[in-house]
Structure formats: structure tokens, C-alpha cells
Amino acid sequence: MKLITAIIKPHRLEEVRDALSIENISGLTVTEVKGYGRQKGHAELYRGAEYVVAFVPKIKVEIVVEDSIASKAIDAVVSSANTNSIGDGKIFVSTIEHAVRIRTGEINDQAL
Amino acid sequence: MKLITAIIKPHRLEEVRDALSIENISGLTVTEVKGYGRQKGHAELYRGAEYVVAFVPKIKVEIVVEDSIASKAIDAVVSSANTNSIGDGKIFVSTIEHAVRIRTGEINDQAL
Amino acid sequence: MKLITAIIKPHRLEEVRDALSIENISGLTVTEVKGYGRQKGHAELYRGAEYVVAFVPKIKVEIVVEDSIASKAIDAVVSSANTNSIGDGKIFVSTIEHAVRIRTGEINDQAL
Amino acid sequence: MEAQIFQLQYAIDTFYFLVCGALVMWMAAGFSMLEAGLVRTKSTTEILTKNIALFAIACVMYLLVGYDIMYDGGMLLADIALDGASSADELVSSVLAESSEAGFDGGSVYSNASDFFFQVVFVATAMSIVSGAVAERMKLWSFLLFTVVMTSVIYPMEGSWTWGGKDVFGMFALQVGDTGFSDFAGSGIVHMAGAAAALAGVLLLGARKGKYGPNGQVKPIPGANLPLATLGTFILWMGWFGFNGGSVLKLGDISNANAVAMVFLNTNAAAAGGVIGALLTARLLFGKADLTMCLNGALAGLVAITAEPSTPTPLLATLFGAAAGIIVVYSIVLLDKLRIDDPVGAISVHGVVGFFGLMIVPLTNDGASFAAQAFGALVIFAWVFIASLVTWGLIKAIVGIRISDEEEYEGADVSECGMEAYPEFTR
Amino acid sequence: MEAQIFQLQYAIDTFYFLVCGALVMWMAAGFSMLEAGLVRTKSTTEILTKNIALFAIACVMYLLVGYDIMYDGGMLLADIALDGASSADELVSSVLAESSEAGFDGGSVYSNASDFFFQVVFVATAMSIVSGAVAERMKLWSFLLFTVVMTSVIYPMEGSWTWGGKDVFGMFALQVGDTGFSDFAGSGIVHMAGAAAALAGVLLLGARKGKYGPNGQVKPIPGANLPLATLGTFILWMGWFGFNGGSVLKLGDISNANAVAMVFLNTNAAAAGGVIGALLTARLLFGKADLTMCLNGALAGLVAITAEPSTPTPLLATLFGAAAGIIVVYSIVLLDKLRIDDPVGAISVHGVVGFFGLMIVPLTNDGASFAAQAFGALVIFAWVFIASLVTWGLIKAIVGIRISDEEEYEGADVSECGMEAYPEFTR
Amino acid sequence: MEAQIFQLQYAIDTFYFLVCGALVMWMAAGFSMLEAGLVRTKSTTEILTKNIALFAIACVMYLLVGYDIMYDGGMLLADIALDGASSADELVSSVLAESSEAGFDGGSVYSNASDFFFQVVFVATAMSIVSGAVAERMKLWSFLLFTVVMTSVIYPMEGSWTWGGKDVFGMFALQVGDTGFSDFAGSGIVHMAGAAAALAGVLLLGARKGKYGPNGQVKPIPGANLPLATLGTFILWMGWFGFNGGSVLKLGDISNANAVAMVFLNTNAAAAGGVIGALLTARLLFGKADLTMCLNGALAGLVAITAEPSTPTPLLATLFGAAAGIIVVYSIVLLDKLRIDDPVGAISVHGVVGFFGLMIVPLTNDGASFAAQAFGALVIFAWVFIASLVTWGLIKAIVGIRISDEEEYEGADVSECGMEAYPEFTR
Numbered sequence A, B, C: 001m002k003l004i005t006a007i008i009k010p011h012r013l014e015e016v017r018d019a020l021s022i023e024n025i026s027g028l029t030v031t032e033v034k035g036y037g038r039q040k041g042h043a044e045l046y047r048g049a050e051y052v053v054a055f056v057p058k059i060k061v062e063i064v065v066e067d068s069i070a071s072k073a074i075d076a077v078v079s080s081a082n083t084n085s086i087g088d089g090k091i092f093v094s095t096i097e098h099a100v101r102i103r104t105g106e107i108n109d110q111a112l
Numbered sequence D, E, F: 001m002e003a004q005i006f007q008l009q010y011a012i013d014t015f016y017f018l019v020c021g022a023l024v025m026w027m028a029a030g031f032s033m034l035e036a037g038l039v040r041t042k043s044t045t046e047i048l049t050k051n052i053a054l055f056a057i058a059c060v061m062y063l064l065v066g067y068d069i070m071y072d073g074g075m076l077l078a079d080i081a082l083d084g085a086s087s088a089d090e091l092v093s094s095v096l097a098e099s100s101e102a103g104f105d106g107g108s109v110y111s112n113a114s115d116f117f118f119q120v121v122f123v124a125t126a127m128s129i130v131s132g133a134v135a136e137r138m139k140l141w142s143f144l145l146f147t148v149v150m151t152s153v154i155y156p157m158e159g160s161w162t163w164g165g166k167d168v169f170g171m172f173a174l175q176v177g178d179t180g181f182s183d184f185a186g187s188g189i190v191h192m193a194g195a196a197a198a199l200a201g202v203l204l205l206g207a208r209k210g211k212y213g214p215n216g217q218v219k220p221i222p223g224a225n226l227p228l229a230t231l232g233t234f235i236l237w238m239g240w241f242g243f244n245g246g247s248v249l250k251l252g253d254i255s256n257a258n259a260v261a262m263v264f265l266n267t268n269a270a271a272a273g274g275v276i277g278a279l280l281t282a283r284l285l286f287g288k289a290d291l292t293m294c295l296n297g298a299l300a301g302l303v304a305i306t307a308e309p310s311t312p313t314p315l316l317a318t319l320f321g322a323a324a325g326i327i328v329v330y331s332i333v334l335l336d337k338l339r340i341d342d343p344v345g346a347i348s349v350h351g352v353v354g355f356f357g358l359m360i361v362p363l364t365n366d367g368a369s370f371a372a373q374a375f376g377a378l379v380i381f382a383w384v385f386i387a388s389l390v391t392w393g394l395i396k397a398i399v400g401i402r403i404s405d406e407e408e409y410e411g412a413d414v415s416e417c418g419m420e421a422y423p424e425f426t427r
């Protein structure tokens, strides 16, 4: 199985979830994160003192899928999260060796 | 080493931690996440307009362990997080190639 | 590519970011987490009842880098996050097989 | 000795005005908290800034010109310190002369400064209604520009026709007595007027991004902090005792003191009725105890009784409030269906129920007629709505009234104020 | 001329009642904020809903029947507008006749409407005490059902025996004068009564899930928002000036004005003493400056002085408050040991300290005896506790009083109100 | 009959004091919320604890000795209940004698208890100013120790020289009349004094960790909860009507009632001016509508008018307020450049603007001279600053005043109170 980790803009979450649903992928886990990259945070003045809000709010979406549908899932995320502007985010893929559904004890593909 | 990632129900955290302690696993990292899966969020009405609270609050527990005790750890999580109801969550296992304890520079199994 | 996951003390974040910048690593993702390990939370009394604040606030920093600079990045984190006290945290390294920049579709090292 | 009695009466009545005025000023805090609780986190700093700034602007503009337009109170209030007298002693004697003429049971004689203080906070109330309805998407400085016009001209004009006793554009009279129109403390003159200005703004502004789906679905945008919204409602509830109670205009004899007491009692009863009306209606319609509707219900009860809090029996006041609580729930749902996006429900609470409040006056007050009430409501609404539409329109044409889509996604706090309301909490 | 002096006195006394009543109404906001701050995030919307709804219900039920039961005030208050007179003029003359008879220094003559307004907010106060103690696990609608019974019958009955001057079930008298029982502003009649109803509810309800471990450990459940809790305490502190100050019942002559001033001063002193008593006690026992105990200490000081705020010297008032602050800390710890789960400490603050307040009256007031105070406390407690137990029991049997375990894990906000208090913050 | 008029006047004036005093007490809630909103989450419980504890300590210490030092009010206030009379009847006759002597238009005759109540809340105000400036890094118990000294000696001493009418160390007089020094409600005596004590503390304490970079950069530390800060400002705004309005000292005749009304009006106008001054200045300097500056601007306007709210025209009051709003923005930026770390801007708002307020008195009040104002300011500042420096210094030497670096990173809430303000939200 593959773990697809996508860092996206917060207001694209709904689109990404819908795009994945269309591919019949309906399990995912979402985390609020802050990102640092090319998209720079804005400079702000607080009571006259300048500072940089360095980190930009992002959403991390984690999806574990069977190997066979990983590329479909990646494509779905890319197309739904894309707004053509800096900071649209990244996708990272790694391997999951083993999965368990806690409720039933089912494992691997059955567990997803 | 293995990274065991468990997505569990928030109110089972204490039980999971205790179950791991019994196995002498006392290092872990916890994140508040929202999950989407078979357990559907409930439909709500806010001022008369219906909406679905799609994402259910979950806790992500990450535990890095030596290969040899990974299965014990998984069993401990499964039995302690299980409430026999939908949404009890998943466990995903992957490989950690290298680990460092920042304070001492110790590496790998020594670092855990 | 490597995913370097560092669990650090919250007030070291700025130093870690600066140390990585010096190594020309300017992409990273940050999550607020709670950690459980050797550094024990403190015992507290709330209205006379004792309890242990078991989990200590930590910051998780995730950095995906080309294989070649992974060790430089690890060193940068270790030296900048170290305060020589218990609870300074850990670094875990794993493999990322594939990466995509959502905006452009660039992949792997190009995507970072 | 008689003079001393008049002096005491003057002191009591002045103090009564000041206490009531301070309570109405306190309503500014109520609106701020209510609105800050019902918008999203990312627009909270901005709505707070709007609220405190609009209050300040209202105070200044009404002082500069508004009070003069409405009551001939004198531009800049230059002479208010001695009520126009040339010395402190002359003030005392002129007041005593006035009191003698009015008689102990007659019209109220009290400090002009207290009158201004009581009046000025009403202007701010009307304007506070607007800020909630246009929240989360309007440019801050455009809003403040409108505030200047609203508080210096639009509100004072209609105020001059009604409480000020002037003819509407020199054409016809609207004040009580002559015309059968009656609006005790301002269901129409203050609340519906504020809602009319808000409606004009909302129509030109459009809904918040993501509020209505492409196929007509209404997507709720939950308020971020309900304890604040509840606090705001309680503040308004308390402040309303000043709003209505002070509008009796005199405390210092038995009849008037009793009238003030009745007003306090009925104001409270109507608010209580409003909560219950809205609570049960929401329960029937939505199946849950909807706190935000309870809050709107309380305010609806208060708005409804404002047009006539002195004549109903307490039971009737409770029922009027309950009816208002029912109406407000339906109105909020309806406005959403019409895609009129009002984040805090201000148009329903102050506009729809303000109108309802005007229309129930004749049920307990013989001096008012249904026709006159409807006509008065129409005049106020038409003037405020049109004048506001023109003003908003001009501002829109010249500097724009809406923040960009990108700014709206990020939140008005960052674009308008450069400051988050809760910078440490993750969103 | 004399008539005019009576008119002014009537006006002053009426206004004084209204201002004090508005301050007591404001205590509803204080209870709401205090409770919203001391429960968990997931029960916040529900506790707010309970608070605003209970206030509304108390106002309506007391108007419908409670005031009549307690003071023979007339069902539905139909005649209150003119105090039963047939015209406004007749009202004036009947008031003047009453004033003449009472004399300038005699009993207070003031608007009945202001009396009702002042009384009704006391009912709500008693009921607010209950909501905190049963928080986070009681069904909303069952709670509101109890509210109806409490505010229309249980409280008015015991109020009728004490302040209302009627005999207890026609058997014996409890009011001041005859009996040596004295409760100036309601340490017992309002606060301990509320706590008795709360205790009955808590006993039938049980503790929150996870509050007590299997081996008897007490697991703390920290309040989610301490700034709100602090705000609530300050609101209550301020409102208490109305609660106690208004209970002098007359302002309009030197003796009474001075008494009102002493009451304000002592009320403030007792609250200050309570903070310090609790702060130091918590420091000694727990080693830290426990804010929540300071808050409870302030309230304990206020409750303790309520039974007699006019006779102690300010120093004594401070010491009484300090003792209350010490007692409340021990009481909270003890109740937890007894597994009586009271999320906000209401039973300790209002019940235990309310009793303490009654028992210290004879120290400074010769008109009261220890035996009578103890007996009065017993009667009030027994009646309210038993009547409440029966009422809660019936509600439990018929519709249930506790939400399901699953609902409790998820939080009462979702199950009872379908709405989160802070929907955007992660929990 | 004359006696009855005096009785009514006494009652009115006493009630006026009590209402104003309750409003000033309410300012304690305002300071608490303002400060809780402008510090970081991790120091919120501690600042709340400081605020409620300092209020309690101020009440107790002023009762024990402070009031006696300042006004010869009697240690422990033992005789205040009857104003020193031996019986209630004697109280009435002695008051009437006093009133006769003063005459109807003469000096105010009112309950001593109400006087103490009004005065005591001023002490707490001065002390509240300190808590904000030293927030997030001072040891709680050291702060409370300083509170004891400040409220029992430092403030009462300078109060005795000015409002108390005693000579400065028996050397020279500072009170109005003799000296051309005038400070109506305490721009200098209360606000600048509080700021002087705060400045002394901050200088010995140093800045918060991380506030200033090694190369002189100023790193902002945003306040964690702006709705609370805004609420706090509105509370203070409302409470200020009592602060300034009550300082007229008499309500009960035409001249004084009118003066009270002017004070309410001007107080409001100055606050409004302050908001606008600060809003526009921040816009010009920083390019954004800075809410925190609007809040400080409102308070600056209030502080500035406090030294003389009765003589300016409303327009002038607005302009004074606006000037104060401008000054405060520059002052805050400047103090940061000087590395004086004041998390809530208290030294600028109360100190710098307090001084400004004193210096503008001669513009509208002929009884005051610039030289006397400057001299008075110097005396007050020098005394409070030096006495505070010594006190803080002693405390520092004996028990320390600053928490450890580790504790500061973790937050004062955990180290000082063992309790988080929002335990459920992730930081």
C-alpha cells in the first residue's frame, strides 16, 4: 500500500475530498499544519513593530491506498488542489507495509 | 525500526497509552486530526440550513519501535482502542531507516 | 528522497528554521503535537484533585529532501534543536518514493 | 422651597437620563460581542474594529451636525454646557423658570447635556445593526465612510421627522399626536432604519463566498464563538432597559416613575417571551435547541416591544415577544432562501421585527392607528433604504465596497487590520 | 408641596429598585459566563442555552403564577400597570395616601412594577445555581421542565413563608420579627435554596463519566475557558450590589440611604475577603494560586454576607467573607471526596456558604437567634430538597434526565443543541 | 419640610455615589479582560489571578489603613456605619445640621460609606494599571506584595496631598485653590501614579524573553484574544462614566446635575476622539487599521479628559481625546524603541497621556496654571516612582521578582497558578 501525503491550501479541502470520492476513495485523515516554502508569509506590523508571519496555514491530507490506485489518487489530488498559484502544495508518496482495521482486525487492503 | 501510526477515537487515548506502557513502550507522539471514512459525520442544521459535519475528530498516535516489538505494539493498540464500533480506526506501519536522539546524538534503537 | 521528521521543543522552532535556511533548505511543514516520553509532564492540582499533565507540547517538523543532503539537514536540526535537556526530541528518517508539486506537476527532486 | 423641589426633580431626571444613556452606550459592547461571536475567526478583528470605530464616528458626527439636524441642538454643541445661558446662575434661574411653567407634573426639565448623551448612543445603535449584516466581506474603510454619512445625515433626517417633530421634507408631518404614528423608543426609527441601511448594503455587496451553492443550497457558516455571542445578547438585554426606560423621558413624579417601571418590566418580559418563542420554533423546525436562534429571539422580543413598551400588560408584552421570537426564526430561514446573506441575522431581528413592533402598537395604544404605523414605516424605510443605496452605490463606484476573493479566503482580519483575533490558535 | 416631596421620594425609590433590578438581571450573564468557562468546550453551547432559557422561563412563570404565590401579586400581573387603580390620576392619589400614612421616614412606597422587576430576577438567580451543578450530562429539555416547576412553585412557596410573610403550610411562621429568623437578601432563601435543588438533581444524576476513577481517585476535568469564568465572577460581583443593595427596599431618606451605602460597602468587602481567604487557603493546601478557587472565594464572600449585609462593620464583613473563602475551598474538596460531582462548585458556594451566611447573622443582628436561623435553614432546605427530589425523580421516570454515554463523550453541545461553541478550533 | 428636602438630597447624592462607585468597580473587570486579551495564552490565568487578587487586596488595605492616611477616614472604618454618630437618630440630625450649614446649593452631604465605596475602587484602578505592564514575567506573589504597599501607603500618601488636602510631607500644599494645581478625577493622581509604579517595576524587571532581538529589533508578541481586549475596553469606557461622573461629588442641584451631565458627555466625546485619533495615526504609520491601537486610543482619550472633564466644550473634549489618541500611538512605538516592554501599553496610556491630561487643564480651567500642573505632576511622579522603585527593589532583593527563563517559556500560568486558561486548545 501507499501513503499519499498531500499538503494543500485550506480552502481546497472540499474539492480534494470530492475528487477522491469520485475515484471511490473515501478514507482519509486531515491535519491542520503550517507550511514554509516559496509562498512567503506576509510581513505584518503589530503595534508598530514589523514581523513576518512566516508560516502559512495549510492542510495535510493523508490517504492510504492499494498500490494499484495510487496514481489515480495522486492525479485526483493534483487536479483538484491546483489553483495555479504559488503555495498550492506538494504530494509525497511512501510505502505502508502493513495496515490493520482496529474494529475487525482485518489487515492490509482489507483494512482500507 | 517501524513507525506505527494509529488513528483512534479521542476518548481511547488514555487506554492506548496505558496498554503501551504495559509493553514498556513509553515514547509516542500524538496529533489531533479529523478523519473521513465509513463512520459518517452527522448532519446538522445551523440556523435552518442543513450541512454535514463531514470530518470526525480523531487522534493520531505515532510510535517508533524496534522491529522486534512492532507486533506486540500493534496488538496492544488494537486491543486497547477497540470499542467494536465503526470508526474505531486504523493502524498503518512503515519503516524508519534512521533515528536520532537530539539531546545526545544517540542513534537508531538507542535513540528510542 | 528522504522525509526527515523532527519532534522538537516549541521554542526552538525559529532556530531550526534558520539553521535549515543556512543549508538552503527552505521547504518544511510544521504540526503542533503532544509528546510522551522520558520528559514527564508535571503533576498538577485542579481544585484540589491531583492529575498529571502527561503530554508535553511539541512541534513536529517535516522536511523532504534529496538523498544527498539528508545528513546535512539532520545535522542542522540536531545542532539547532539541542538544549541539552530531557525532551529535546527525536529525528526519524524514512524514504519518500515520489513527490509532486501540485501547481506545476513537476516531480521528485524538481518538486521540492 | 418650591425651587428646591424643582432642583431635585431636575437632578433626578438628569441622572436618570445619564444612567439610561450609559446603559445604551453599553449596547455598543453588546453588538461587538454578538457580531464577533457570530462571524468566523478570520473576520473577528475586523468586526471588532468596525464596531468600536463606528461608535466613535457616530459620537463625533452626531455632535458635529447630526444633533442639530435632528433636534436643532446647535452645530458643534458649543453652547450646551450652560444650555445656552450666559452664566451658571442664569442657567439655574432659566431652568427654574422652565420648570415653573411646565409644572411639577408637566414635561420633563433636565440637562441638555444629558439629552445629547442619551440621543447620541441611539445613533450608534442604528449603525451597529449595519456592521453585522455586511460582516466578513466589506472593506473596512468603505464601511466607515458610510458610517459618516449615516450618522451625520441619513439617521438624523428621519429622526427629525419623527422625534424631532419636523415635517418630512417640509411636506407632511409624521410625529405622534398629529398623525397617529407612534414609535416610543424606536422599533422603526432606530432598528428598522438600521436594518434598511444594512439591506441596501447587503444587496450591493452580495453574499460571502461559499455561502450559497451553485444549485441553490444554503451552506451554513457557523459562528466561531458562541459564548461571546451569548454575552453580547445579555449585554444588549441589559442595555435595552436604558434604551426603552430612558425613552419615557421623565422619572420625577409618580406617574412617570410608574411608567418607567412598567417599561422595564415589559422590556424584560418581551425578551423572555422572545427566547421561548424562538427556542420552541427552532425545536419544532430543526429538532434541536438552537442557541443562536434563542439569542436572536431575545433580541427580536426586545425590538418588538420597543415601539410601545409602556401600554401593554406584562402578559401581553410576553406574548408580543414570543410572536417576535417565532417571526424571527422564519424570517432568518426565508432570507437565506432569498440568498440575502446576513451573518448575524440583523435584517430579520431589527428590520422584519422592527416593522412588526410598529404594527402592534395600535393594539395597546389608542393614539396610534394601523394605517399611520404602516405609512410611517414606509416613509422611514423608503428614505433610509434609498439614501443608503445611493451612498453605498457611490462608495462602490469610487473606492469599492468589497474585498477581493483572495482576501476573503484569507480573512478580512489580515487584509483590513493586519492582525488575527486569536493568533495562537490553529484554525 | 408635601405631595411633591412624596412624589419625588416615590420616583427615587422606584428608580433605585429598577437600577438594582437591572444589576440583578445582569447576574444572569454572570452565571452564564462563569458556567461556560468552567465546563468543557464540548458542553459550552448547551450550558449557554440552558442559562438563557432558564432566565426566560423564570421570568414567564413568575409572572404567570410565582409572584402571586409568593406575594399575592396577582396572577398574570394584569393590574400591575396602575397598581390596581382605575386611572392614572387615581394611582397618584392612592400612592400619595399611602405615603402620607407611611410617613416620610416610614415604609417604602414605590411602583409595584419595579417591585416585580426586582423580585423576578431573584428567581432566575436561584435557578441559575442549579444549571452549573448539573452541567455536561443532563438532558436540556428535562432541565427546562424542572425550571418550570422550580420557578413557578418550589421557590415561590418558600419565598412566601419568609419574605412573603405567610405561614409554612399554614402551620407556623418563619418571617422576621415573630420568629428570630432573618435573611436580609437571601443567603438561604435564594442561594441555599438553589443549591438544595441542585444537590437533589446531582444525586439523581450521578457524576460525569470519567470524573471518578474505579479506586476512588478524583480526576479533575479542567474548565475550558478561564477568562470567561473570571468575567462571569466580576459580573456577579457587580450585580450583587443590586442584589443586596436593593434589598434595603428603600433609599429615600437619610437612614435608608446610609443603610444602602453600608450594604454596598460590606458587600464589596466580603467579596474581597472571600478572594483573599480562598487564595491563601488554596496556596497552603495546593501550593499554587488557584484562580478558580479565587473566583469561588469571591462568590462565597458574597453569598455569606447576603444574609445580613447592613449590620456588620466593614472589617467584620471582610472577615466573614474571608471565612467563607476558606470554607468554600474545603467544601469543594470534600464534596469531590464524597463523589458529588459539581462542575462549577455551586453547591459549595451557594449551599454550604449560604448556610454559613445564615448562621452568622446573629453575630451582628440582635433580631436573629442561632436557633431560629438553623431552624429556618432546615425548613428551606428540607422543602426545596424534597420537592426537587420528587420533581427530578418524576422527570427521570417519565422522560429521563441523563444523556447517553455516547452523547456525553461527544459532548452535550452536539446532542442537545446540534451546535459547537467554538466550531473552528480543534479540540 | 426643609429637612425632608435635605433628606432627599442626601439620598440622591448617596445613590449617585454608589452607582458611580459600582461603575468604577466594574472597571476591574475591564482591566482584567483587556490584559487577558493582550498577553499570550500561556500567561492568561496568571494575569486574571493578579487582577482579581489585586482588587481584593486594594479593598482590604485601603479599608485597614489607606483611607485613614488619605482622608483621615478612621482606621478599620469602625465608625463608618453611623458616620460617627451614636445612634441612627443622631445620624439623621447631624446630617441635617450639616446640610443646613452647607445649604441646598452648598457642598455635597452624603453617606460616608458611599464615599469610601467610591474612593476604594480608585485605588484598585491605579493598581490595575501596574499589572498589565509587568505581565507575563513577574512572580505572582511578589506582585501581590507590592500591591499591599502600593494600596496601603504609596497611593494614599499622594492622594492625601492632593484630594486629601494635606501638605506634602508637611512642607507645601498641592491641592486645588491654594496652588493652581487641578486634577479633577485623577489623570495624574490615579493614572499617571499607576504608570509611575509600573515603570519602576518594568525597569527592574526587564523585557519578556524574545521581545527584543540582539541587534535591537523589536519582535512583536501579539495578544492572544482580541475580543477579550475589546470587551475590556468597552467595560472601561462604561466604567469611566462613574470614574469621572462621580468626581463632581454632588448631583443634587441644578448646577451640579448639569455638571455631571457635561462630564458624561465630555468623557464619551474624548473616548470617541481617542479612537479616531489612534485609528488614523496607525493607518498613516502602519498602513492598517490596528485594533489594538484603537483600544489604546479610546483609553488614552479617557485618561486625557479625566483631569478636567467639566469645563471643555464637547468639541474640545473630542479634540483633546483625538490628540491623546495620536500621542499614545507614538508613545507606544517609542517605548518599544527604548526597550521598555509594556505588553498592554499601560505606561503610554496612563502615564504619558496622564501627564498630557494634566497639562491641558489650564486651557479650559482658569483655576489651574501650567506651572502648577507640571509641578504637581512632578511631585506625584517622583514620589510614586521612587517609592515604588525602593519597594520593588526590596522585594527583588528578598524574594525575587522575576520567574525563571524556563518558567517563562512554559508560561506563567503553569508555574504561578498551575492551571491553563484554555486547557483544551492546542497552543
Ligand SMILES: Nc1ncnc2c1ncn2[C@@H]1O[C@H](COP(=O)(O)OP(=O)(O)O)[C@@H](O)[C@H]1O
Pocket: A007, A034, A035, A036, A037, A038, A039, A040, A056, A058, A085, A086, A087, A088, A089, A090, C026, C027, C028, C029, C030, C062, C063, C064, C065, C101, C102, C103, C112
Ligand atoms: N521540502 C519540503 N518538505 C516538506 N514540506 C514542504 C517542502 N516544501 C514545501 N513544503 C510544503 O508545501 C507547501 C507549499 O510549498 P511552496 O514552496 O510554498 O509552494 P509550491 O507548492 O507552489 O511549490 C509549503 O507551505 C510546505 O507546507
Ligand SMILES: Nc1ncnc2c1ncn2[C@@H]1O[C@H](COP(=O)(O)OP(=O)(O)O)[C@@H](O)[C@H]1O
Pocket: A026, A027, A028, A029, A030, A062, A063, A064, A065, A101, A102, A103, A112, B007, B034, B035, B036, B037, B038, B039, B040, B056, B058, B085, B086, B087, B088, B089, B090
Ligand atoms: N484510506 C485511509 N487513509 C487514511 N486514513 C484513513 C483511511 N481510511 C480511514 N482512515 C482514518 O481512519 C478513521 C476510521 O475509519 P472508518 O472507515 O471511519 O472506520 P473503521 O476504522 O471502523 O473502518 C477515519 O476517520 C480516518 O481518519
Ligand SMILES: Nc1ncnc2c1ncn2[C@@H]1O[C@H](COP(=O)(O)OP(=O)(O)O)[C@@H](O)[C@H]1O
Pocket: B026, B027, B028, B029, B030, B062, B063, B064, B065, B101, B102, B103, B112, C007, C034, C035, C036, C037, C038, C039, C040, C056, C058, C085, C086, C087, C088, C089, C090
Ligand atoms: N518511540 C517514540 N515514538 C514516537 N515519538 C517519540 C518516541 N519517543 C519519544 N518521542 C517523542 O519525542 C519527544 C521527546 O522524547 P523524550 O523521551 O521525552 O526525551 P528525549 O528526546 O530527550 O529522549 C516525546 O515528547 C515524543 O513526542
